[in-house]
Amino acid sequence: MNIPQPPATLLELVDWAERRLAMAPLAYGHGTDNPRDEAAWLVLAGAGHAPDDPAVDPAARVGADAVKAIEELVRRRIDERRPTAYLTGRAWFAGLPFRVNEHVLVPRSPLAEPIAARFAPWIGARALDRILEIGTGCGCIAAACARAFPEARVDATDIDDQALALAATNLGDLGLEGRVSLHRADLFDGLPRVRYDLIVSNPPYVDRAAMEALPAEYRHEPGAALGAGEDGLDVIRPLLRAAADWLAEDGLLVIETGRAGAALTARWPLLPMIWLEFEYGGDGVFAIEADALRSHDFMADARGG
Numbered sequence: 001m002n003i004p005q006p007p008a009t010l011l012e013l014v015d016w017a018e019r020r021l022a023m024a025p026l027a028y029g030h031g032t033d034n035p036r037d038e039a040a041w042l043v044l045a046g047a048g049h050a051p052d053d054p055a056v057d058p059a060a061r062v063g064a065d066a067v068k069a070i071e072e073l074v075r076r077r078i079d080e081r082r083p084t085a086y087l088t089g090r091a092w093f094a095g096l097p098f099r100v101n102e103h104v105l106v107p108r109s110p111l112a113e114p115i116a117a118r119f120a121p122w123i124g125a126r127a128l129d130r131i132l133e134i135g136t137g138c139g140c141i142a143a144a145c146a147r148a149f150p151e152a153r154v155d156a157t158d159i160d161d162q163a164l165a166l167a168a169t170n171l172g173d174l175g176l177e178g179r180v181s182l183h184r185a186d187l188f189d190g191l192p193r194v195r196y197d198l199i200v201s202n203p204p205y206v207d208r209a210a211m212e213a214l215p216a217e218y219r220h221e222p223g224a225a226l227g228a229g230e231d232g233l234d235v236i237r238p239l240l241r242a243a244a245d246w247l248a249e250d251g252l253l254v255i256e257t258g259r260a261g262a263a264l265t266a267r268w269p270l271l272p273m274i275w276l277e278f279e280y281g282g283d284g285v286f287a288i289e290a291d292a293l294r295s296h297d298f299m300a301d302a303r304g305g
């Protein structure tokens with residue numbers, strides 16, 4: 001299928017790119033769920049426009065260089081099965097722009113929705129002093145928390161230095177470098193000894209079988225950001241056990257577990273996790289209050305070794 005020749009309109013190019021993508025065996029799940037949206041992102045990037053630029057006219061005509069750049073982006077999306085966000089270097093989370101590269105997960109956590117709602121009804125209008133995000137990647141959840149809780153100081157961690165470097169750039173771009181402190185830490189090991197009102201994490205949680213079955217697109221993401229052992233709980237298990245010691249008296253812990261939630265419930269059936277409901281899609285996120293964590297007997301409740 002031939003690409004529209006210059007001077008082609010942006011709309012003609014989006015239609016062409018959509019048809020090309022739709023004919024290829026691609027997986028979606030990195031911020032879009034359909035070839036039309038990805039076609040629009042690729043065409044706008046190739047033509048040098050931001051995807052949220054209100055001045056972009058779909059009838060605008062582009063020259064030979066832009067057509068060539070668009071053709072190359074679409075070719076790479078199909079041949080390399082590379083997520084669009086890595087090709088354009090950009091992703092959005094909670095309405096904020098982030099640079100992304102292959103050292104960080106492409107942001108897509110459903111946590112954007114409860115963060116925007118300030119985790120109501122648990123937190124809501126209550127003012128928070130300190131927030132911790134564990135496993136920040138490009139910094140998206142920490143930045144969204146800093147925006148939603150302007151009164152709070154935010155600490156954000158990762159074990160990956162390159163992820164932390166990119167998060168620092170993103171926080172600087174957003175003017176949040178004075179509000180969010182980055183720490184190289186393995187879970188809590190490497191953090192200042194303080195108590196947090198809110199700890200939030202989208203940790204690695206993909207189990208071994210699911211890792212082996214991942215579509216090619218996901219293999220461009222860092223394995224250490226996705227995989228978490230046989231049952232997907234290698235990071236969540238120690239995080240949960242340690243969290244009570246880092247939470248304030250009336251603190252809240254919120255963890256995204258994806259499908260590892262089933263293994264978690266099987267492991268500690270008496271742990272009083274509250275599974276969040278989402279208006280805009282998503283699941284596999286629970287909240288638990290510091291009190292409940294503190295009084296839970298992890299040893300007595302443990303099933304399955």
Ligand SMILES: C[S@@+](CC[C@H](N)C(=O)[O-])C[C@H]1O[C@@H](n2cnc3c(N)ncnc32)[C@H](O)[C@@H]1O
Nearest residue numbers: 107135136137158159160186187202203204225
């Ligand atoms: C699923 S990604 C989440 C990235 C980002 N917060 C988001 O939601 O897009 C998990 C992140 O946790 C980091 N990570 C993995 N194990 C960790 C650990 N033990 N302590 C801190 N961070 C860890 C990974 O490097 C990765 O950046």
